[in-house]
Amino acid sequence: MFHSLLKSAFLVAAFATFQPVFGQTKVQQPPNTYSLEDCIRIALETNPQVKISELQVQTDGNLAAQSRWQRWPSLGFSAGQGFSSGRNIDPYTNVYVQQNVNSNNFQLGSSVVLFNGFQLRNSVIRNDINARVSQKDLEAARNDIMLNVALSYLQIISNEELIEVARRQVDASVLQVERTQKLVEAGTLAESNLLDLKAQLANDELTLVNNQNNLETSKLNLKQLMNMPGSEPINVVKVPVSDPTLQAYEATIQEIFDIAVGNLPQMKAANLRIESARKAVEIARGAGMPSLSLGAGISTAFSSAAPKQRFISDGTGSTTIDVPSTTSYVTYGGVTLPIIQRVTTPNGSIQDFGYFNQLDGNRNSYLNFSLRIPIFSNFQVKYNVANAKVQQKGIEYQAQQVQLTIRKNVEQAYIDMTNSAKRYSATANQVRALTEAFRVAQVRFDVGAINSTEYNIAKANLDRANGNLVQSKYDYVFRTKILDFYMNKPLSDF
Missing domain, CATH: 1.20.1600.10 (Outer membrane efflux proteins (OEP))
Incomplete structure (x- = not known):
């Protein structure tokens, strides 16, 4: 008991x-x-x-x-390394090239749900x-x-x-x-x-x-x-x-x-x-x-196919010069000579276009809204x-x-x-x-x-x-x- x-x-x-x-x-x-x-x-x-x-x-x-x-925005960073050979699309110019290409891409993005029922x-x-x-x-x-x-x-x-x-x-x-x-x-x-x-x-x-x-x-x-x-x-x-x-x-x-x-x-x-x-x-x-939802981000890329130098105008005017053509020719007396073309170019200089210059030049950003409506x-x-x-x-x-x-x-x-x-x-x-x-x-x-x-x-x-x-x-x-x-x-x- x-x-x-x-x-x-x-x-x-x-x-x-x-x-x-x-x-x-x-x-x-x-x-x-x-x-x-x-x-x-x-x-x-x-x-x-x-x-x-x-x-x-x-x-x-x-x-x-x-x-x-x-409820807070998310933030993410991604990076990629690529290598291709043969006929490829140059990531820098988006044109076909016949060469080996090394490429990098970087992206920083954020998104937030504004409303989801x-x-x-x-x-x-x-x-x-x-x-x-x-x-x-x-x-x-x-x-x-x-x-x-x-x-x-x-x-x-x-x-x-x-x-x-x-x-x-x-x-x-x-x-x-x-x-x-x-x-x-x-x-x-x-x-x-x-x-x-x-x-x-x-x-x-x-x-x-x-x-x-x-x-x-x-x-x-x-x-x-x-x-x-x-x-x-x-x-x-x-x-x-x-x-x-x-x-x-x-x-x-x-x-x-x-x-x-x-x-x-x-x-x-x-x-x-x-x-x-x-x-x-x-x-x-x-x-x-x-x-x-709302999304925003910034990205950039690098390509080894891009030129290593670029002409940079100094903004002071232009210069007219005679330049032999590389595509147009004339033949006279059995002798083929290039046609002389008169080209007007801005004043400036040729400068190196390195890795970080290319990343800076390829920057782009985006902002988008995404709406989803369930129907069935x-x-x-x-x-x-x-x-x-x-x-x-x-x-x-x-x-x-x-x-x-x-x-x-x-x-x-x-x-x-x-x-x-x-x-x-x-x-x-x-x-x-x-x-x-x-x-x-x-x-x-x-x-x-x-x-x-x-x-x-x-x-x-x-x-x-x-x-x-x-x-x-x-x-x-x-x-x-x-x-x-x-x-x-x-x-x-x-």
Whole structure:
């Protein structure tokens, strides 16, 4: 029974995590002794599932940041080297040449999306929401680890208390055996009474051993959650748990549920997923709208086929000179002579036209707008929107399931707390009654009014009631703290 009640003790997440006392001097603890905060800190630092969730938070955060940069212009640079032989097009003059040509080209370009159906904006919003979802999932994963650690921690404390109860039972049985031994030796009681008491002592010792084994098992569970070797010794700092006052809880089921829905990370994550799904629908719908983009750039090129020198005019006028033609000739008397042509040229000089001069002379720039209007895309946009709406509906149902689960847990915790209060009250009354009954039985046994069987029955009843009282005590306190957890209250006091 006690193990099952521990599984439902959700108190631990808040208690275990949010109780560190900052600014206070930490109490020096014995070796291999851990507080609840130490156990949870170690478990969170070493648990692979938590680390995986943390990596997912980083990934979604990077996606959100990168999507915001998508709204800015892109900038790129490209360069090329080419070699050709034979009949080629000269990249410098765009005419055919019959020679080997080396060429370079360089381009610097930028582009930006001006409008694409608000897909960029909605993608930024959706990725930001997804980053918040992964953060809430991390909180839920941490809560799960903290829950399991604290359950094992508190189970150790409970088993230690049960061991103390069992040890007191053994001590009482030992005293009774020693006393009966003397009475048997004096001939006052029959030896059968002594044998019955020794059998009872053996049962009490077995109960003690079982409780000690349960303690070792709960310690092993805690060490495994902390990723510690099973052979390493471990002790825990006992959390003081006061006896229940059995006062009525301060809030109703509906009030507890309202606060839980507004604070639990799994509920927040479910609601954020709905928002993300809505943005996914808008993104799918935006693919059917026109898009407009702007591009700009600058480029240049070099060709080895270009002349290495150029005539540069100095702007001072022109000069007329006679130049023999290289294409027109006359023949007279068997002699072929070139025709003399009178050519007017500007004044200037021949200058070298090097690599960088050619790059500078070949510069060109561009600026363009690009408009795309989808007319018919085989109904791709239509069905993408329809599927996005279906996914949104499914996520909404998942959020409803999360809400129903929280309500179920709150209602169950409230009923369990009420039943635990009744059980603890009845068990406390039982212990008081059986304590008095055992006192009377012990007096009567000492004077020989009852036999050892009746005495052992009275003692066994009291021992069983004391164990039940410990369990019902933790049961009631733990279930009360579950409700405190749902109420988002600090759980520092037991």
